[in-house]
Amino acid sequence: MFRWFHKLASTRNFYRLAEILAPWLAILCAILLGVGLFQGLFVAPTDYEQGESYRIIFVHVPSAWLSLFIYMTMAFCSLLVIVWKMKLADIVAEVSAPVGASFTFLALATGSLWGKPMWGTWWEWDARLTSELILLFIYIGYMALRASIDNPATRARASAILALVGVVNIPIIKFSVDWWNTLHQPASIMKFDKPSIHPTMLQPLLLCALGFTVFYFVVMLLNTRSLILERESKSSWVQERAAEGRL
């Protein structure tokens, strides 16, 4: 009885926390993306090898980063679901999947648009590209699995197991450029050495990556609040807030 009450309370508390946090994060996101994209398009110098085409990096790398970050968030939530049957973690995982899928698609699409002028091809079965495509399929499979199970407890558990199994793909994506020396260039930021990218290009790139990450949190918080309302519409605190007109 206490357990059940405790769980309900935590979604209620999170609902309130998200309500306070979301507007501030939205403002932060707008600033980060505004400054990052401005610097990326206007301040960062032209690349001596790739000309202006390299500016795709300012949307490509952040979306690829986000595709991995969201997956790791989902995997972490899935762990909480398996170990503690935490309802809130199941909600966060559920609303994160479509966002993750959309940014995985964006990483692949912008990569394709960058690959055409630089590599001479839209697509190649290169290790990095293929493993990122598999990530997209895992996201889609995860959403399909969720949609196909009606029982909430079974749905939470089955999808959490799928998400945790899919984690093996994450290091494969990260290290694909080192393990298989195919078309995609190796890491230039996240490595043990110091980044091999000039600060005038690195700064807007990091601002954009951070901006994308904050954007995910804004959308995730918004959708989490909606899903909490959808799932707990019969609970007294939701009905109270609805009656007072402050949902």
Place this chain on the structure above:
Amino acid sequence: MTEFLSMGGYAVYVWPSFALTALVTLANLYFALHRRKKVVARLQREASQSAT
């Protein structure tokens, strides 16, 4: 300005990338706001029904 827009001859690759990014971002935001609007409207309708 024209020079900027031409992106050194890579305009056909650079601008679709940024346009697609804007599209994905705004779509995520739109669906999130739409979902909230829908559930809030439903709950408030139910609340006013139970009050009367």
